Amino acid sequence: MARISLVRRSFLQALGLGGAAFALGIEHAEAGPPKAKPNGKVDPDASTLAAVWVHHPFIAIAANGAVTIASHRAEMGQGVRSTLPVLMADELGADMKQVSLRQADGDEAYGDQSTDGSTSVRSHYEDLRKIAATARMMLIAGVAKKWKVEPSTCVATHHAINHPPSKRSMSFGEASLLAATMPVPDVKTVELRPESELTSLFRDLPHLDAFDMSTGRAQYGADIRLPGMLVAVIARPPVVFGKVKSFDPAPALAIKGVRKVVEMPAPKPPCHFQPLGGVAVIAENTWSAMRGRRALEIKWDDGDNRTYDSIAYRETLLASVRAKGEVVRKLGDVDAALAAAKKKVEAEYVLPHLAHAPMEPPACLAHFKGDSCEVWAPTQEPQDARDEVAKALGLDKKKVTVHMTFLGGAFGRKAKPDFIVEAALLSKMAGAPVRVQWTREDDIRHGYYHSTCAHRFSAGMDATGKVTAWLHRCAFPSISSTFANGVTHAGAGELQQGTTDFPLAVPNFRMENGEAKAHVRIGWLRSVHNINYAFAAGSFIDELAVARAADPRDMLLEIVGPARVLSAADLGVAKASNYGAPLDKHPIDTARLRRVIERVTELADWTSARKSGRFLGLAAHRSFLSYVAVVMSVVMDGGKPRVDEAWIVADAGKVLNHDRARAQMEGAIIFGIGLAMHGAITMKNGAVEQGNFRDYRIARIGEVPSKLHIELVKSDRPPGGIGEPGLPPVAPALANAVFAATGKRIRELPLMKSL
Amino acid sequence: MITVTINGKPQDLDVDPEMPILWVLRDVLGLTGTKFGCGEALCGACTVHLDGDVIRSCVTPIRHADGKKLTTIEGLSEAGDHPLQKAWVELGVPQCGYCQSGQIMSAAALLVKKPKPTDQEIDQSLAGNLCRCGTYIRIRAAVKKAAGV
Ligand code: FES
């Protein structure tokens, strides 16, 4: 596509979208044969259409009316492609049958593409609507000028600009040629449609990729083919910052199909997104590469982290929370209140490391071409991936293109582009396109692990049983340790995930964070520290109920307290980071937390079900600006709990795509059952002990409830997160149900370790 | 030379007879609908049919398929309209989609043997197919929908 009339205005910058320079302009497609993508599909970018008006880079309208909308976020199972582009089409007035999706490359032109933190809808939906509304206004302006009518008398519906007074209508295709001659309206004049006009939102939307995903047609990281491409498998040091002492490539080279054996550069602390080093076997196919790696004989120098041992580290974390830590939140005088308490309840909770284990292990194809590099990757962060590749290859980042494939699950793992940099380096070394293929063992043993942790609570109650004091200490290796040396404590953004933002109606409280050094790469995993906090606090509140012989629901509601909006001062912190969102737009609102608790227990028939002998557990948590409560019902089956029914109520503000939001809640329940029952990564002599699904278990179909009830609270509040908030309350609700069934309080995950 | 009928087409393959079927499909034939998830028969992502039976292609050498018929997700139906595929789309089963070829291939073999499966039979047949996204509840519902139960 040759751009003949360049950027007229930096429109989106005016919208304040991440400060990136957004371009808006007119482009024409050159006539020519369609350019085939390496996978054999025709690239819609290179259609033979005579003229294309491009509301760059998100919306393109061709003269024949075909509308192409870019999906600029990573599609990893959350259904973003079936949601945000549909919103844009609706705002534009396009007919979805004439809209095709284009997966965007990593490019600042799209603003922020980091698909993380449950942000896709909550942080982008308004800006994307403004972009589509701008295109709509320009279409209307062009047509109105031609018809010599007031733009305000025209409407954009059904893929056309219509003028009801004269009953005239012009198709989007024709109108796009006129729109291309119109000035871009000032952002302040851009008007969104009233929400009542949006016909396809706030309801169930069709899953646009379901067909491709059900027929084997959807392309993931390992599915792209280039002529002459090779496949690499890497033997990485078993211990982080271990090094290759010596190796003999000969046995690997003797295997048919193996082309090359090369040593990878060793990383320097901090880990950041650097590849881990090791020895790569480059071969003609995956099988030969895997056999070659098996044949390698490598001697490792394990380095300082070889002392890391999960059993010993558990004691280190517990010692840390048994001593005073750094105060991160406080109100009143907790020491005095504890001293005056009539009853004290204390408990400690421990959670292990977890691995993301997306069903698709990391895989990436890179093609280094001397002065440029092209990459196809299942990445959550295409811009980071591009920058890291550029840095590793010593290229200008403009010379690196990162194409996003479908992600076969990610959960935070594919936000870390170490595997992408590996592919780029190896393509350079091999002088050919190279796909790096991680095996499941690689994925389990060389992850960015969810942080293991210890939490300790001491609560004091007065003579009436009211909780008057709450001392909470936590210790866990920080994610920051992956990005900086010498990190000993958690960052504010990590602590806000429960520790510093959980609403507490207790007059005296203090939260402390203890020292914990990291010895493996620590990374964020779906819901991050909220998993740990919600389990510990959710279990502890249940213990308080037992101590007072109260109904756990009443206890939870009492701790959350009356309906109110909490300021940073009420929380006992200097500043509430609130997932990067302003508190006035996304307040910490206990009315909403109370409502999901009340509703979920109502749906589960909490009181009478418990009376009739069912074993129910309850937990609730606010994370990523959404409020979720879960009730789990368990039956004991040969000494093991099985969830027979579960209820989840989520208040995520306005929900654009109900079907995908429900799917995320289903997924959260099941992901949560898996981690609560089985999930644990342990280290010995610095190396991960697990290697595949036989020893790192995730939930199987027989473990999921036959009845799952999901309710999304009807709300007109701004959208909150969807992908992550469902998960944190699952494990504590399950542990509390196990307590109800067995009288056994399990304070450490996974539950199966203690059953 | 190994001769296998793949999705109805006889093919002569000049490959290492020990190469797992998965890699022959993916790397030699470019049939990438069959996925790699574990390589150890632990996840089911690589499920295909060998003479109608479910196998894990990641651990089955291609020599086992000599003279036999292999069916992959690409060959389950020409237009992607197998009753299971239709039910999968209608109920929006896939999240990331990565496990779904394997899930559908396992379910398809089940329906041949048990056209009206119970929940328990579904759970048993799909016990070896993992889904990290957690689509199991819709998988059960879609199998039943396709079976008309
Ligand atoms: S890849 Fe074959 S069962 Fe997992």
Ligand code: FES
């Ligand atoms: S849909 Fe993602 S693994 Fe099953």
